[in-house]
Amino acid sequence: MVKEQGKGGGRRLTAQDWVDAALTALGEGGLAAVAVEPLAKRLKTTKGSFYWHFANREALIEAVLKRWEELNTESVIKAVNDEPDPERRLRNLFKEVPAATDGDPIEVVLVGNVRHPQVAAVLQRVTERRIDYVTQIFTELGFPADEARRRGVLIYTSHLGQTHLMHAAPNVLPASRAERKRYLETLLEILLHRE
Amino acid sequence: MVKEQGKGGGRRLTAQDWVDAALTALGEGGLAAVAVEPLAKRLKTTKGSFYWHFANREALIEAVLKRWEELNTESVIKAVNDEPDPERRLRNLFKEVPAATDGDPIEVVLVGNVRHPQVAAVLQRVTERRIDYVTQIFTELGFPADEARRRGVLIYTSHLGQTHLMHAAPNVLPASRAERKRYLETLLEILLHRE
DNA sequence: GCCCCACCATACGGCACCGTATGGGACGTG
DNA sequence: CACGTCCCATACGGTGCCGTATGGTGGGGC
Numbered sequence: 451m452v453k454e455q456g457k458g459g460g461r462r463l464t465a466q467d468w469v470d471a472a473l474t475a476l477g478e479g480g481l482a483a484v485a486v487e488p489l490a491k492r493l494k495t496t497k498g499s500f501y502w503h504f505a506n507r508e509a510l511i512e513a514v515l516k517r518w519e520e521l522n523t524e525s526v527i528k529a530v531n532d533e534p535d536p537e538r539r540l541r542n543l544f545k546e547v548p549a550a551t552d553g554d555p556i557e558v559v560l561v562g563n564v565r566h567p568q569v570a571a572v573l574q575r576v577t578e579r580r581i582d583y584v585t586q587i588f589t590e591l592g593f594p595a596d597e598a599r600r601r602g603v604l605i606y607t608s609h610l611g612q613t614h615l616m617h618a619a620p621n622v623l624p625a626s627r628a629e630r631k632r633y634l635e636t637l638l639e640i641l642l643h644r645e
Numbered sequence: 646m647v648k649e650q651g652k653g654g655g656r657r658l659t660a661q662d663w664v665d666a667a668l669t670a671l672g673e674g675g676l677a678a679v680a681v682e683p684l685a686k687r688l689k690t691t692k693g694s695f696y697w698h699f700a701n702r703e704a705l706i707e708a709v710l711k712r713w714e715e716l717n718t719e720s721v722i723k724a725v726n727d728e729p730d731p732e733r734r735l736r737n738l739f740k741e742v743p744a745a746t747d748g749d750p751i752e753v754v755l756v757g758n759v760r761h762p763q764v765a766a767v768l769q770r771v772t773e774r775r776i777d778y779v780t781q782i783f784t785e786l787g788f789p790a791d792e793a794r795r796r797g798v799l800i801y802t803s804h805l806g807q808t809h810l811m812h813a814a815p816n817v818l819p820a821s822r823a824e825r826k827r828y829l830e831t832l833l834e835i836l837l838h839r840e
Numbered sequence: 841g842c843c844c845c846a847c848c849a850t851a852c853g854g855c856a857c858c859g860t861a862t863g864g865g866a867c868g869t870g
Numbered sequence: 871c872a873c874g875t876c877c878c879a880t881a882c883g884g885t886g887c888c889g890t891a892t893g894g895t896g897g898g899g900c
Binding site: 478479480482555558559560561562563564565573574577578581600603604606607608609610611612613614615617618619621622623629633640 | 673674675677750753754755756757758759760768769772773776795798799801802803804805806807808809810812813814816817818824828835
Binding site: 657658690691692693694697698 | 846847848849850
């Protein structure tokens with residue numbers, strides 16, 4: 451008989467299992483839900499397991515933030531970065547990113563906990579990384595540095611506003627797919643235009 | 646000798662005092678900081694006072710959310726609404742609102758806690774109220790209903806994105822005052838233009 | 841001056857979570 | 871098959887918060 455690996459069974463866990471569960475909990479219940487005993491219950495195990503893999507709760511938070519950072523910056527950038535044409539890369543970026551993180555509440559959850567030092571640090575890094583990347587695209591499109599950055603910030607805040615609104619009052623954006631696409635198109639036309 | 650009213654002294658408190666303190670705590674420490682015993686410490690009193698004025702913690706949260714709602718919608722709208730010209734009213738709105746709530750983290754704090762039922766409800770109401778108001782201005786400007794609403798949502802998400810970014814990474818918007826004004830001006834030109 | 845009542849202090853039980861201590865089971869290795 | 875290592879279960883003490891019970895205080899009405 452093979453080793454029982456059924457996800458509910460009594461298999462051994464890795465640190466990664468804890469991080470994954472923490473990531474889910476973070477989205478569902480906020481930072482407060484990244485807590486040892488509730489996660490142990492969710493994983494059908496006990497604290498004994500957790501404190502074998504991690505020093506304490508803070509270490510888990512650090513790990514889950516790092517994981518989120520990597521999932522939401524580098525991997526997305528990597529997925530888009532093989533498109534050579536800058537304009538099409540920009541379109542891909544703002545078409546793919548919402549598709550991947552549409553209902554993902556972690557972004558807004560983290561901003562709501564920006565007083566938390568670890569959260570503040572990761573938000574800082576992620577934001578700068580994203581804006582730098584978009585700015586770089588505008589630079590490749592031939593805009594001077596300051597104008598490229600200005601447009602990068604602009605398109606990024608637009609995206610943030612959509613994300614924010616979508617969680618604050620989802621019903622306000624009903625025909626989201628088509629409407630958002632049209633909105634994005636308008637915005638891109640404005641921002642790609644050289645005055 | 647007059648009755649000692651020094652804000653540290655042993656004076657009697659009203660329910661409003663608790664709500665005010667809760668509002669401050671909400672901004673500083675998130676929803677979790679709207680907690681009875683910590684607030685009692687802050688007010689230099691005890692739980693005994695709290696449970697005289699409120700039934701429980703949930704009642705306080707309800708009250709503080711209602712207070713925030715009123716401070717951030719009706720009072721702002723009232724302050725702007727005496728301007729008869731719609732376009733100038735719009736400009737006033739997006740010049741005054743950020744001035745009043747620039748560093749105010751409560752907005753993003755609440756979105757981060759959107760799973761909380763009471764928070765979700767107030768965010769729902771506030772968002773719809775704000776968008777309705779802006780939409781109405783565009784209607785007064787002569788746009789048909791659907792176009793007015795589209796532009797209202799648009800300008801509102803832009804504002805939200807700025808707020809969001811300002812808390813996620815404040816240093817990204819350094820020359821905020823002048824830059825934001827220019828940004829807003831650009832946006833308004835776009836949105837006020839009849840194609 | 842007395843009393844009453846709005847308002848507060850204190851003490852208590854309960855719960856949820858953190859982190860530690862310690863024993864036990866499973867599995868590879870010899 | 872013995873044994874050590876890895877990983878987990880259980881039990882415990884500590885902390886911070888919620889909500890209740892109950893007694894205390896001080897100032898306004900008579």
